[in-house]
Amino acid sequence: MLYAALKDSAAASAAMKPQAWVDSTGDNYVFTELMAAGSSGRRVPKAMLDAFPRDQLSLMAIMSSGADAEYGVSPNMALADSLSVRANRAGTSVPYLERQFAWNTGRPSRAGAMRKEAGTPKSMSDDVLSALTWDGDSVVAQRDRAWRVVACASE
Amino acid sequence: MALFHVGLWAFTRGDTATVMRTRQSLAALKSPTGRSWLRNESIVYDDMLGAYLAVARKSTDARARLAQLDSMLRNAPSLDDRLNTLMNSLLADLWERIDDPARALAANRRFHVGLEMGRLSSTRIRREARLLERLDRPREAIVAWRSDVALRANAEPSLQPDLAQAKANLARLEVKVR
Numbered sequence: 001m002l003y004a005a006l007k008d009s010a011a012a013s014a015a016m017k018p019q020a021w022v023d024s025t026g027d028n029y030v031f032t033e034l035m036a037a038g039s040s041g042r043r044v045p046k047a048m049l050d051a052f053p054r055d056q057l058s059l060m061a062i063m064s065s066g067a068d069a070e071y072g073v074s075p076n077m078a079l080a081d082s083l084s085v086r087a088n089r090a091g092t093s094v095p096y097l098e099r100q101f102a103w104n105t106g107r108p109s110r111a112g113a114m115r116k117e118a119g120t121p122k123s124m125s126d127d128v129l130s131a132l133t134w135d136g137d138s139v140v141a142q143r144d145r146a147w148r149v150v151a152c153a154s155e
Numbered sequence: 156m157a158l159f160h161v162g163l164w165a166f167t168r169g170d171t172a173t174v175m176r177t178r179q180s181l182a183a184l185k186s187p188t189g190r191s192w193l194r195n196e197s198i199v200y201d202d203m204l205g206a207y208l209a210v211a212r213k214s215t216d217a218r219a220r221l222a223q224l225d226s227m228l229r230n231a232p233s234l235d236d237r238l239n240t241l242m243n244s245l246l247a248d249l250w251e252r253i254d255d256p257a258r259a260l261a262a263n264r265r266f267h268v269g270l271e272m273g274r275l276s277s278t279r280i281r282r283e284a285r286l287l288e289r290l291d292r293p294r295e296a297i298v299a300w301r302s303d304v305a306l307r308a309n310a311e312p313s314l315q316p317d318l319a320q321a322k323a324n325l326a327r328l329e330v331k332v333r
Contacts, residue, residue, distance in 0.1 A: 062276075065276075065306060075302060075305050075306050077305060077306070077308060077309075103277070104276050104277045104306065105277075105306055105307065105309065105310070106277070106306070106307035106309070106310025106311060106314045106317075106318070107309070107310065107311050108311065108313070108314075109311055109313075110311070145169075146166065146167045146168060146169050147211055147252075148169075149168075149169025150166065150169050150171055150208070150211035150212065151211050151212060151213065
């Protein structure tokens with residue numbers, strides 16, 4: 001429903017000129033358009049990417065890569081990568097979000113390297129969420145082992 | 156939240172004694188005053204840890220615990236979107252473990268798109284694909300597997316076996332629906 005609404009809104013705003021992308025209430029049509037492009041796999045004009053608020057590029061990369069399987073759309077990885085690169089070039093990359101982006105796209109080593117670069121300590125919550133949610137081979141093995149241990153201890 | 160993570164941390168290491176101690180600490184926390192209509196988040200944390208233990212131990216009340224937790228997550232007004240997304244992801248995992256794919260799928264779909272963030276997203280999509288296959292909904296499963304394959308197209312070598320498996324699942328289902 002969300003994406004369907006966004007697509008409708010994006011179609012309506014597609015013909016608008018860049019200066020009209022922010023309306024009187026502050027709603028950002030660029031955001032809407034990028035969301036629609038991210039969910040449909042469409043390419044977006046460079047001018048639109050340039051117009052997007054730089055401090056939100058990392059978040060947009062995440063959202064573009066967040067495939068919405070429920071609504072039958074695929075992630076636009078080309079757009080997501082482009083936004084991520086732009087965020088880094090602009091110096092507005094949000095390390096936490098960029099790590100999530102790397103994690104989400106199956107690049108856990110990259111995510112780990114970024115965490116070291118940022119000087120962020122490996123936290124307990126990172127480990128916990130990794131163990132519970134990540135489906136990489138090694139973590140799945142670790143997670144399953146823990147389940148077996150708890151099950152055996154109670155028998 | 157910190158106590159909850161300590162409990163989950165202990166669980167992932169098979170340390171049930173620490174999980175139990177954490178639950179006691181959570182239970183000892185006082186409810187917020189003046190907001191009695193709101194659920195105390197510590198109750199949800201405690202219930203989730205209890206559910207993990209019940210499922211892992213194959214307790215006879217595991218299903219009832221999950222049903223109660225499921226109801227709470229659907230109706231508790233005080234949980235913010237981020238916490239709700241995380242808890243429903245964990246609940247979906249538990250429903251899947253006790254072989255209830257329909258409820259697992261329902262919990263898996265209760266997420267906030269703006270706050271979900273990366274790692275939960277990839278997990279959710281793979282789970283969605285698995286569950287739809289189990290529920291014999293191949294056309295929807297195909298969509299989910301396609302999303303997963305697109306998302307992991309440039310995955311690191313360690314995850315290439317996962318990607319290959321997803322592609323194989325996708326190909327099999329595409330043949331099935333022809």
